[in-house]
Amino acid sequence: MSRLAMFAALTALAVTRALAAPTAVTTHGPASTSLDGGILAGDVISGKIATELAGDTGWHGANSDPLDKLPAFTDDAGMRGTGLTGLLNDFPAAGSPAKRIQYDLAGATDLAKIQILSGNNGKDGRVFSTTLISTSTNGGTSFTPLGYFQSDPSGTMNAGAIGSTLVEIAESGGGPLASDVTNLRFEFFAVDNTGGQMRDPFDGVNPYTGADDGLSAAFVSPLILEVDVLAVPEPATCVLLACAAAAAARARRRTGRGS
Ligand SMILES: [Ca+2]
Ligand SMILES: [Ca+2]
Ligand SMILES: [Ca+2]
Incomplete structure (x- = not known):
């Protein structure tokens, strides 16, 4: 390959990578439950209980109800009556996550979207989220970073205006967020300094x-x-109208009423 061709190929690769990147969109609600309507039910990890990894720091001392711990991440519901749902431990070391967990999927799965809902009845800095997501395609032998997602820019203040935060992560190019994923890791970080400042x-x-x-x-x-993980609908190329047309054609063939 000539140097020019090599340059062109590398440029094309760079452009492809620039276009194909996970993009996060953050929505805020005034109450801890305001964004519950955005929670996905029956998603890829619904009902799954994550494995806590080395370096996980457990839970905040006030979070004592078992249903506010790992089950809360995937119960397809938001804040529980305790007001302490999903409360992570404070004071992780600088640069280290408060919580490190892994989900093992039933099989290789193409992912369309990942969502992280956080919130607090106290409407303070705990409503924000910062998450590092990694994926494996080889059964958890090795992981590749998908991205670092900070819900809001550093310096963002919350003093009573924000009760909930939904971070929706999808592929900016429109394709799968990640393909053939067998395992997912989430590392959740501390977000605030007690002053309500992200x-x-x-x-x-x-x-x-x-x-x-x-x-x-x-x-x-x-x-x-x-935490929601949405799979690409199968088949991946079936868009709504085409699916309907294909289903109608199958029905006609079954009933012998033409093609
Ligand atoms: Ca939940
Ligand atoms: Ca869910
Ligand atoms: Ca800093």
Whole structure:
């Protein structure tokens, strides 16, 4: 390959990668339950209980109801009556997650979307979320980072206006977010400094953004109310009208009424 052709190929690859990137969209609600309508039910991890990985720091001491712990992430519901649902442990070390968990899927799955719902009746900095997501395609032998997703820019303040935060992560190019995924890892970080101010979990440069937000590392953790993982509908190429037409054709063949 000539140097020019090589350059063109590399440029095309760079463009492809630039176009194909996970993109996160954040929505806020005024109450902890305002965004419950966005929770996905019957998704890929509904009802699954995650495995806690090395480095997981457990739960906040106030979170004592078992149903507010791992089951809460995948129960297809939001904040429970306790008001402590999904409350993670505070004071993780700077740069380290508060919680590290893994979901093992039933089989290789193409993913369309991942959602993370957080919130707090107290409407403070715990409503934000910062999550590192990684995926495996080989049964968990190795993982590849999908992305670092901070719900809001560092410095964002919340003092009573925001009760819930939904981060929706999808592929900006319109294709699958990830293909042939067998296992997913979520690492949830602290988000706040007790002052209601979103900040990243690092002192100095954040290795995932390449930027220093100029704020000391967060140490107050969020309440993770739900984690949704949506599969690409099968077959992946079947769009609504084409599916309907195909189903109608099959029905006609079955009943012998022409093609
Ligand atoms: Ca769900
Ligand atoms: Ca920082
Ligand atoms: Ca839940």
